[in-house]
Amino acid sequence: MMELTHDHLPIHLTALSQRYGHIYRLKCGNTTIVVLNSCDIIKEALVKKWSDFAGRPSSYTGDIVSGGGRNISLGDYSDEWRAHRRLVLGALQRCSQRSLHDVIERQALHLNKVLMDYQGRAADLLEDFTLAASNVITTLVFGKEYDKSSLALQQLHSCLNEIVDLWGSPWISTLDSFPLLRKLPNPVFSRLLRVVARRDEIIRKHLDQYKSQDTENENVITGSLYRGIDKQHNTENGVLLTDVHVHMATVDLIIGGTETAAAWLNWTVAFLLYRPEVQTKVYEELCTVLEGRYPKYSDRHRLPVLCSLIHEMLRLRPVAPLAVAHKAIRDSSIAGYFIPKNTVIIPNLFGAHHDPAVWTDPYSFRPERFLEGGGGSTRSLIPFGAGARVCLGESVVKMELFLFTAYLLRDFHFVHPESEGPLPDLRGVASVVLKVKPYTVIARPRAVTHSAEGAQLA
Numbered sequence: 001m002m003e004l005t006h007d008h009l010p011i012h013l014t015a016l017s018q019r020y021g022h023i024y025r026l027k028c029g030n031t032t033i034v035v036l037n038s039c040d041i042i043k044e045a046l047v048k049k050w051s052d053f054a055g056r057p058s059s060y061t062g063d064i065v066s067g068g069g070r071n072i073s074l075g076d077y078s079d080e081w082r083a084h085r086r087l088v089l090g091a092l093q094r095c096s097q098r099s100l101h102d103v104i105e106r107q108a109l110h111l112n113k114v115l116m117d118y119q120g121r122a123a124d125l126l127e128d129f130t131l132a133a134s135n136v137i138t139t140l141v142f143g144k145e146y147d148k149s150s151l152a153l154q155q156l157h158s159c160l161n162e163i164v165d166l167w168g169s170p171w172i173s174t175l176d177s178f179p180l181l182r183k184l185p186n187p188v189f190s191r192l193l194r195v196v197a198r199r200d201e202i203i204r205k206h207l208d209q210y211k212s213q214d215t216e217n218e219n220v221i222t223g224s225l226y227r228g229i230d231k232q233h234n235t236e237n238g239v240l241l242t243d244v245h246v247h248m249a250t251v252d253l254i255i256g257g258t259e260t261a262a263a264w265l266n267w268t269v270a271f272l273l274y275r276p277e278v279q280t281k282v283y284e285e286l287c288t289v290l291e292g293r294y295p296k297y298s299d300r301h302r303l304p305v306l307c308s309l310i311h312e313m314l315r316l317r318p319v320a321p322l323a324v325a326h327k328a329i330r331d332s333s334i335a336g337y338f339i340p341k342n343t344v345i346i347p348n349l350f351g352a353h354h355d356p357a358v359w360t361d362p363y364s365f366r367p368e369r370f371l372e373g374g375g376g377s378t379r380s381l382i383p384f385g386a387g388a389r390v391c392l393g394e395s396v397v398k399m400e401l402f403l404f405t406a407y408l409l410r411d412f413h414f415v416h417p418e419s420e421g422p423l424p425d426l427r428g429v430a431s432v433v434l435k436v437k438p439y440t441v442i443a444r445p446r447a448v449t450h451s452a453e454g455a456q457l458a
């Protein structure tokens, strides 16, 4: 148990892999946990033997945050779960095809305007990144955008952030392994119950508002989901999806889609402060290739330097560093070791991305490793997991990271405010999401011809 309460679990589990190898076992109360620390071994379990390891361990506290395991991220593998995931993936893909690029472009432009308004003052940008990422997903899900002062958005975020933080805290995770502790007063647990109830109330209000509209809107995910549950009475295996599934899918998408992308952008800016010449190279590439206009996602193949930065950040700081725990659905094996049914599997993505057998100088920030001749290969990157449980938002977020980063680096030069002391601490704080410790930065506008408005006209 000691092993799992470590303050930076991904770093700790990675250090253990140097002692015990790419696959090792931990005992936690009555639970056996197997930790996988290399890309090949993780892929063996999640891709080659996906049907053996597509389960999720059920837990006392997980059931509380997931409506009894009825969401996608924490639901165990079953016919119902498969129908649910298929429904949501279909809705996400349909809405993404229709509007995702436009939605992200609009939010990226808006984010740049917000940063302009700082007029070169040092600021912590996490809240702005969070709002931008959140607006992408709430526009897709509900067809609604919010501004910074929106009470509805603030309430939703403070709830969701708090759930993620509380759920990642040792006060809560120990309750899963030691049932006797559930009988003792635990203020953190009481808080979790209150915040989950609040979250459900807010989501219900949004969904009720959607349902009270006269017209159906299949361009937003909610519309597509409601339509899907109407149609799906006669799917195979007689699975019946209901309003509860729409509710929990909404929670999945909003939680999954906000913190992760915002944390990633904040990491990128923090690392760039350490290597300003990388910023310059990305900026020069954007200027040369795009000749003044903003990029489209289809430009990515012509922007290798920018892509190398994105890959390196996904490698060094996978924002879901331990993915979400899997469970063996039947007896199986990994790397030749017998794995009994019900074993909990932790894919240590952070460890795989720092494996010295694959990555030269794995702890250094070196985007150039992904450029021709640099020795890095995207085949060994696995930030979104893999197989049946691969991140549901992977294609959404790849477009988001690309466009947001390109817009930001085209219009701003990020500078460390000397007066604010040392550069950001890059070790990070690891809960469910790996975040950089708070820091401030100056977003200095680039040349006037590249202002947000100018480019909009271009």
Ligand code: HEM
Pocket (backbone or CB within 6 Å): 046, 072, 073, 074, 085, 137, 252, 253, 254, 256, 257, 258, 260, 261, 264, 318, 319, 320, 322, 323, 324, 325, 347, 349, 383, 384, 385, 386, 388, 389, 390, 391, 392, 393, 394, 396, 397
């Ligand atoms: C699951 C990474 C953004 C929705 C996951 C998993 C990882 C991950 C590692 C667990 C995979 C596994 O269990 O093996 C990331 C990263 C992101 C990101 C690095 C951003 C940089 C998003 C976004 C959304 C999203 C934008 C929603 C639009 C989900 C959902 C699951 C998931 C619903 C659960 C999938 C399942 O259990 O079947 N993500 N994610 N994620 N992610 Fe993401």
